[in-house]
Amino acid sequence: MPINKFVAAPADLTKxxxxxxxxxxxxxxxxxxxxxxxxxxxxxxxxxxxxxRAEIRRRRRK
Known part of the structure; x- marks a missing residue:
């Protein structure tokens, strides 16, 4: 039975x-x-x- 990891969100989602x-x-x-x-x-x-996020999207398009 696989164990699902829960990763809490950072305190500051803007950085x-x-x-x-x-x-x-x-x-x-x-x-x-x-x-x-x-x-x-x-x-x-x-x-x-x-x-x-924008940079990662830009890199994926290349």
Whole structure:
């Protein structure tokens, strides 16, 4: 019987904090990307979650 993991949402949904393990788990699951891809997006556009989402969508279209 598989065990479902519950990943709580970060306290601040407007920012992607790559320093917090719990935030990384949440955002990688929600956005469907690896940690490396998430870190690259944050380095490119900053920590604002809307900007990170847009950057990931932009990268997927290429």
């Amino acid at each position: 992607v904090d790559v320093c917090l393990r719990s935030d990384m788990s949440y955002w990688t699951r929600v956005l469907g990307v690896s940690e490396v891809e998430l870190r690259k997006a944050v380095m490119t556009v900053g920590a604002a979650s809307w900007d990170v």
